[in-house]
Amino acid sequence: MADDGPSSGQERTMNYGKEHVAVYRTYAPALEGVRTIPESEFDGRDNTLLGMEVRVQVEGEEFLPSFSEGDNSAVVATDTMKNFVHHHMGEYEGATVEGFLEFVGKEFLETYPQMETVQVSADELPFEERMVPGDDGFEPSDLVFRVAEGESGFGHVVLSRGDDGPVVEEQKSGVTDIELVKVKDNSFTGYVQDEYTTLPERENRTLYVGLDIYWTYAEPADALGEEPERYVPPEQVSDIAQVVFDEFDVNSIQDLIYRIGERTLERFPQLESVSFEANNRTWLKVRDDLEGDAKVLREPPRPTGFQQFSMDHSDLEEAGQE
Ligand SMILES: O=c1[nH]c(=O)c2[nH]c(=O)[nH]c2[nH]1
Structure with a gap:
């Protein structure tokens, strides 16, 4: 050409x-x-x-x-x-x-x-x-x-x-390299089952997620911190991620990041959008024959799953929250 x-x-x-x-x-x-x-x-x-x-x-x-x-x-x-x-x-x-x-x-x-x-x-x-x-x-x-x-x-x-x-x-602002593990109360069920599927459905897994969260402001000047009450500190967005993870029994990483995005946009109306790059680092079960919820787990092998998602205030309106 x-x-x-x-x-x-x-x-x-x-x-x-x-x-x-x-x-x-x-x-x-x-x-x-x-x-x-x-x-x-x-x-x-x-x-x-x-x-x-x-x-x-x-x-x-x-x-x-x-x-x-x-x-x-x-x-x-x-x-x-x-x-x-x-x-x-x-x-x-x-x-x-x-x-x-x-x-x-x-x-x-x-x-x-x-x-x-x-x-x-x-x-x-x-x-x-x-x-x-x-x-x-x-x-x-x-x-x-x-x-x-x-x-x-x-x-x-x-x-x-x-x-x-x-x-x-x-x-664009962000907080990157967040790594969170939730020991129980996470499921992954209901996905496509066909002749290629070997992954067993899990009603309760230990979920280990790597997260980068990015945001943009409707008014870029708000990113500077000169008006601190309009600034979104990365520390607070990271804290939202862990609180939402703690609060909800999520059915996937997709489900988790959507809820983190919703909460972030609710707390910070001055933002235009929030986006995510997530990675699944969930450990694999070695033993679950121990007392109560105790397990022994190991590192997962490659390859790794990832999720990317962006959202804005129109996602909240659709959910009837604004
Ligand atoms: O949260 C998850 N989302 C997926 O799409 C997926 N796929 C998979 O194999 N495990 C997981 N976990």
């Missing part, structure tokens, strides 16, 4: 950038004044230690000669991008991952006119408070944090140039 190439009108892919830019800030401004929800104790964070791993991707027609002619005169070295991110972490006056991404993205556009679009995303590098003995019993240390694994906040923003300066084209 010789006439299908970029030169004949199809949009060309051309971008470059830096990923895995880890940056840490001590004594960032605290996140205060977030609205609390019944599913979560989270009401803010001190940000004594704020870490993130950032990815920057830039686009612009002026970069074409760097690909086509080896002419680097417009190229901002990706090493420079890394330094730019590091430097601006010290200039950011807000308290959220999303706010930092928008701030640094705008700074890129304002500093380098050859950049037409900048995409910035980040995974939070999480740290946990540690409890130490204080005057009134155990209290969180002001100084020592545990380097946490797994679950973390996520942000993504796409910025382009408008007539009056940088414009947010897309925004």
